[in-house]
Amino acid sequence: xxxxxxxxxxxxxxxxxxxxxxxxxxxxxxxxxxxxxxxxxxxxxxxxxxxxxxxxxxxxxxxxxxxxxxxxxxxxxxxxxxxxxxxxxxxxxxxxxxxxxxxxxxxxxxxxxxxxxxxxxxxxxxxxxxxxxxxxxxxxxxxxxxxxxxxxxxxxxxxxxxxxxxxxxxxxxxxxxxxxxxxxxxxxxxxxxxxxxxxxxxxxxxxxxxxxxxxxxxxxxxxxxxxxxxxxxxxxxxxxxxxxxxxxxxxxxxxxxxxxxxxxxxxxxxxxxxxxxxxxxxxxxxxxxxxxxxxxxxxxxxxxxxxxxxxxxxxxxxxxxxxxxxxxxxxxxxxxxxxxxxxxxxxxxxxxxxxxxxxxxxxxxxxxxxxxxxxxxxxxxxxxxxxxxxxxxxxxxxxxxxxxxxxxxxxxxxxxxxxxxxxxxxxxxxxxxxxxxxxxxxxxxxxxxxxxxxxxxxxxxxx
Numbered sequence: 001x002x003x004x005x006x007x008x009x010x011x012x013x014x015x016x017x018x019x020x021x022x023x024x025x026x027x028x029x030x031x032x033x034x035x036x037x038x039x040x041x042x043x044x045x046x047x048x049x050x051x052x053x054x055x056x057x058x059x060x061x062x063x064x065x066x067x068x069x070x071x072x073x074x075x076x077x078x079x080x081x082x083x084x085x086x087x088x089x090x091x092x093x094x095x096x097x098x099x100x101x102x103x104x105x106x107x108x109x110x111x112x113x114x115x116x117x118x119x120x121x122x123x124x125x126x127x128x129x130x131x132x133x134x135x136x137x138x139x140x141x142x143x144x145x146x147x148x149x150x151x152x153x154x155x156x157x158x159x160x161x162x163x164x165x166x167x168x169x170x171x172x173x174x175x176x177x178x179x180x181x182x183x184x185x186x187x188x189x190x191x192x193x194x195x196x197x198x199x200x201x202x203x204x205x206x207x208x209x210x211x212x213x214x215x216x217x218x219x220x221x222x223x224x225x226x227x228x229x230x231x232x233x234x235x236x237x238x239x240x241x242x243x244x245x246x247x248x249x250x251x252x253x254x255x256x257x258x259x260x261x262x263x264x265x266x267x268x269x270x271x272x273x274x275x276x277x278x279x280x281x282x283x284x285x286x287x288x289x290x291x292x293x294x295x296x297x298x299x300x301x302x303x304x305x306x307x308x309x310x311x312x313x314x315x316x317x318x319x320x321x322x323x324x325x326x327x328x329x330x331x332x333x334x335x336x337x338x339x340x341x342x343x344x345x346x347x348x349x350x351x352x353x354x355x356x357x358x359x360x361x362x363x364x365x366x367x368x369x370x371x372x373x374x375x376x377x378x379x380x381x382x383x384x385x386x387x388x389x390x391x392x393x394x395x396x397x398x399x400x401x402x403x404x405x406x407x408x409x410x411x412x413x414x415x416x417x418x419x420x421x422x423x424x425x426x427x428x429x430x431x432x433x434x435x436x437x438x439x440x441x442x443x444x445x446x447x448x449x450x451x452x453x454x455x456x457x458x459x460x461x462x463x
Contacts, residue, residue, distance in 0.1 A: 001113055001116075001117050002113055003109035003110065003112055003113040005113070006112060006113040006116035006117065007087070009116070009120065010087065010116070010138060010141070010142075013137070013138045013141075028137075028168040029168065030168060030170075030172060030173055032132060032133075032134075032136065032140065033136070033140050033143065033144065033170045033173050034173055035126060035131055035132060036119070036122065036123055036126065036132070036136055036140070036144055037144060037147065037173065039122045039125075039126060040118070040119070040122055040144060040147075040148060041151075043144075043147040043148045043150065043151035043152075044147045044151075044173060044174050046150075046151040046155075047077065047150055047151065047155045047156060047157060047158050048156065048157045048158070048177050048291075049157065049158045049159075049160055049174040049175070049176050049177065050065065050157065050158070050159050050160065050176055050177060050178045050179075050180065050283060050287070051160050051162060051166075051171060051172065051174065051176040051178075051179050051180070051206045052065075052159065052160065052161050052162060052179075052180040052181075052182065053162040053165070053166040053169075053179070053180070053181050053182070053203040053205075053206045054162075054180075054181050054182025054183055054184055054203060055182070055183060055184050055185045055186075055199070055203075055340065055342060056182065056183050056185060056272075056340070056342045056343050056346065057182040057183055057272065057273075057275060057276040057279075058161050058162065058180075058182045059080050059161055059309060059312070060268055060273060060276040060309050060312055061180060061182055061276040061277075061279045061280050061283075062078060062080055062159045062160075062161045063078065063080070063307055063308065063309040064266070064268070064276060064277055064280035064303070064304060064307045064309075065159050065180075065279075065280040065283050065284060066078040066092075066094065066104075066159040067303040067304070067306050067307040067308070068280060068281075068284045068295065068299060068300050068302075068303030068304065069094070069157055069159070069284070069287075069293070069295070069303070070094035070095075070104065070303060070306075071299040071300075071302040071303035071306060072284075072293065072294060072295040072296065072299035072303070073294070073299075074094070074156050074157055074293065075093065075094060075095075075153070075154055075155050075156045076093070076094040076104065076155065076156070076157055076158070076159065077091070077092070077093050077094075077104075077146070077149070077150035077153065077155035077157070077158035077159070078091075078092040078093075078094075078104065078158070078159050079091055079092075079143070079146040079150075079158060079159070079160045079161060079171070080161040081139065081142070081161060081163050082440050083440075083444070084310055084311050084337075084440065084443060084444035084447055084448075085444045085445075085447060085448045086106070087112075087142070088106040088107050088108070088109070088112055089106050090106075090142060090146065091106060091107040091112075091142075091145065091146045091149050091150075092104040092105060092106050092107070093105065093107075093149070093150065093153045093155060107149055111149065112145070115145040115148050115149055116141070116145060118145075118148065119136070119141050119144045119145050119148070120135075120141070123135050123136050123141075137170075139163050139169075139170055140170045143163075143170040143171055143173075144170075146158075157177075157287070157293070158174075160174065160176075162203075162206060165199075165202040165203065165205065166202055166203040166204065166205040166206040167201075167202050167204075167205025167206075168205070169205075169206075172205060172206055175208065176206065176208065176211070177212075177286075177287065177291050178211075178212050178214060178283050178286050178287065178291075179206045179207050179208070179211060179212065179213050179214070179235075180213075180214045180215070180279055180282075180283050181200075181203050181204070181206070181213065181214075181215045181226060182215075182275070182276065182279060183216075183218050183219075183222075183275065183342065184196060184199055184200050184203060184218060184219065184222040185199075185219070185340065185341065185342035186199065186340075186341070195221065196219050196221040196222050196225075197221040197222070197224065197225040198225075199222075200221065200222040200225035200226050201225050201229060203226075204225065204226050204229035204230070207229055207230065207233050207235050208233065208235070209233045209234060209235075210233070210234050210235070210236075211233065211235050211236070212235065212236050212237075212238060212286060212290070213226065213230055213235050213236070213237050213238065214237075214238045214240055214279060214282045214283050214286060215237070215238075215239070215240065215279070216239065216240050216241060216244075216275055216278065216279065217239070217241065238282055238286060239282075240275075240278040240279045240281065240282035241278070242255075242282075243255055243257065243277070243278035243281040243282055244274055244275070244278045245264070245274055250353075251265065251266050251267075251268075251269060251273075252264065252265045255281075257281060257285065257297045257300050257301075258285060258288065258289075258295075258296070258297045258300070259297075260297040262297045262298070262300060262301040263301055264277060264281075264301065264304055265301075265304065265305050266304050266305070266307060267305070267307060267308070268307060268309055268312060268313070269312075269313040269314075269315070269350060269353070270312075270313045270346060270347075270349065270350035270353075271346075271349055271350065272346040272349065272350070273312075273313075277304060280304075281300060281304075284299075284300055284303075285300075310335075310447060311335050311336070311337050311440070311443045311444065311447060312336060312337060313334060313335075313336045313347065313350050314334070314335045314336070314447075315332065315333070315334055315433075316332075316333045316334075316335065316447070316450050316451065317330040317331065317332055317333075318330060318331045318333065318450055319331070331426060331429070331434075332432075332433035332434070333433060333434050333435075333436060333446075333450055334351075334354065334358065334433050334434070334435045334436070334437075335436045335437070335443050335446060335447055335450075336350070336435070336436075336437045336443070337437070337439075337440050337443050338374075338378070338437045338438065339365060339366070339369060339438060339439055339440060340369060340370075340374075341370060341373050341374060341377060344373075344374050344377040344378050344437075345377060347378065347435075347437060348377055348378065348381065351381065351435070354433060356431060356432045356433070357432060358381075358382065358429075358432050358433045358434060358435045359382055359383040359384070359428075359429065359430070359432045360382060360383065360384055360385075360386065360425045360428055360429050360432070360434045360435070361378065361379070361381075361382040361384070361385045361386070361434075361435045361436075361437065362385075362386045362387075362388055362418075362421050362422065362425050362434060362435070362436040362437075362442070362446065363378070363379075363385050363386070363387055363388070363401070363436075363437060363438040363442070364387055364388050364389065364390045364395065364396065364401065364438050364439050364441070364442045365396050365401075365438040365439050365442075366390075366392060366394045366395060366396060366439060366441075367394050367395065367396045367397075367400075368394060369396070371396055371400060371401070371404050372404055372407065374438065375404040375405065375407065375408050375410075376408060378437070378438075379404075379405055379408040379410040379412075380408055380409070380410060382410065382435070383410075383411065384410070384411045384412060384413070384428060385405050385410055385411070385412040386412070386413055386414075386415055386421045386424050386425050386428075387401040387402065387405075387412060387413070387414045387415065387421070388415050388417070388418045388420075388421035388422075388442055388446075389415070389416070389417065389418070390418070390439055390441040390442050390445070391441060391445070392439075392441050395439075395441075398414050401414070402414060418442065418445045418446055418449065419449055421446075422434075422436075422446060422449060422450070
């Protein structure tokens, strides 16, 4: 079967959390993914793994750690979610033969299709035999595909980003060498709980008896909940704070790692990335000192420099339009997936470093996000907000977006498409950068439009 057929079938799946559109909530259990993986030969047993959970920063942490491990000469698998432009992005394998420090090439279309139908056919047989109550979810399917891909590629260690929560997430079927928990805040409260403590306990589901937790001090409720679970399981805690820079540091600073001072030069912008880089370093040190991986200070520094994680305060330059001849250096765009309040605050802090200050925001979000809170955090920073429709049944209605802007006193307008929203922003930006944020769906589509070959854009990361 073809790649197009595989994508069509995935797109026809019901929303991840429900068994039917607008209907019954899906009941998740690790038993289902366990049964499926057993039939597939338990591919997750063929490689070591690191699990990374949290509300914000887990993708950046995962990408940085995978890049470090690749720089150390290991064959690394990286599994992340969601994707920006293509679902293939979620599964990557580094090239050990070339010593490539980057996170590796995404799975190819033909292999993606082959993996999809292997998982689909196995699951369908289990359902018909009464061994599975239902077909696996979108995320469960992709997780099983990733494990098969990593096993066949000879991956030595896989860095796995938890999809949502932790305790019942399909990735939690592995037995991780190290569990990393990034910053926790309120998100997906319908599923994970209405307090930070409840959410933290769900995230702590990735911990194992006598295992290792790498984290940083954060919200007191999260600290307490994580600490309680760690004590119950006799987990050894590792505080990544020693790898944090001084308060005045930018993206380049020096720290001591494995007995040697290194230069940390991360291409991921924003002060919040200091925490994610520190967690990745701590995980790499743990793998080196406790699990025998040949990871050197030089590999850590090289891996951090080589990290690529698009759509996270990513700066892109496109050619000038005919109406903006006065601009020098091209049109500047800042793309950031700030889809919850914590992410919006991080974006707000990062924007302080930008000169000239952006005056235009292109925005959209899903209906299960706290729109008014996001609006209060972000909209007053801009002269105008341009709202774009996004391709999701969970998209916030345009009238609600416009009403939220009105409540903040921010001028706003709506566009019929993302392409039109970018064109409006280009016309109104003047010499200032434009910020695109609020939803993975929006940032992904905007990035695809901005990075078309005929536009000859230039990503800041590629300089």
